[in-house]
């Protein structure tokens with residue numbers, strides 16, 4: 001690898017995969033990193049699958065990954081709740097996996113909104129099981145003063161044919177209602193909780209660490225907050241008005257990166 005980096009944080013959607021396909025040269029890139037003994041962490045804002053499912057999914061796509069190498073918004077969420085030292089409750093407007101994880105961590109998850117909600121948080125995350133009833137109950141919690149925890153701020157997610165509605169757009173619904181009492185808290189990249197999760201993984205000088213992603217607002221912002229180099233990939237065109245100077249490098253895709261660095 002013709003660069004100084006020994007630890008790589010890699011975004012997944014739009015960087016390594018698009019929809020259900022690996023992007024060109026992704027396999028070559030990962031194989032090269034493995035061959036040279038580089039450290040790899042996959043950092044996703046994907047709020048639907050648990051770690052095991054995500055690893056299985058990526059392995060099926062042909063990506064070499066270990067469970068310990070995957071970082072998701074759930075890691076940030078766990079960190080967030082660990083720091084709360086007063087009684088609270090949580091309403092989940094996200095996938096059933098998120099709900100199950102919170103229960104596994106003994107976090108008080110509520111069903112329905114027919115009780116007094118002191119220190120209530122609504123966990124909001126894109127999921128195909130979100131429906132009107134769930135969004136309405138979340139809205140009721142919000143009207144009672146709940147704070148929204150946003151698993152990922154992305155408004156859309158790249159996929160094969162059409163982009164997917166993502167969590168940031170559901171947040172917009174609540175913001176447009178005018179009933180948000182508390183400022184929403186972003187949990188996924190580039191939040192301070194995710195910064196802490198990544199910072200713990202860095203065991204080499206910072207100039208040897210790089211983050212690679214296709215979103216300025218999450219991937220590149222996270223790299224800048226950590227004081228590490230970044231590569232912004234323009235291939236998914238998710239950022240139409242990006243400021244290239246915010247990242248250390250700008251390339252079109254992993255394919256170009258492989259051609260230049262491998």
Ligand SMILES: [Mg+2]
Nearest residue numbers: 011013014214
């Ligand atoms: Mg991405």
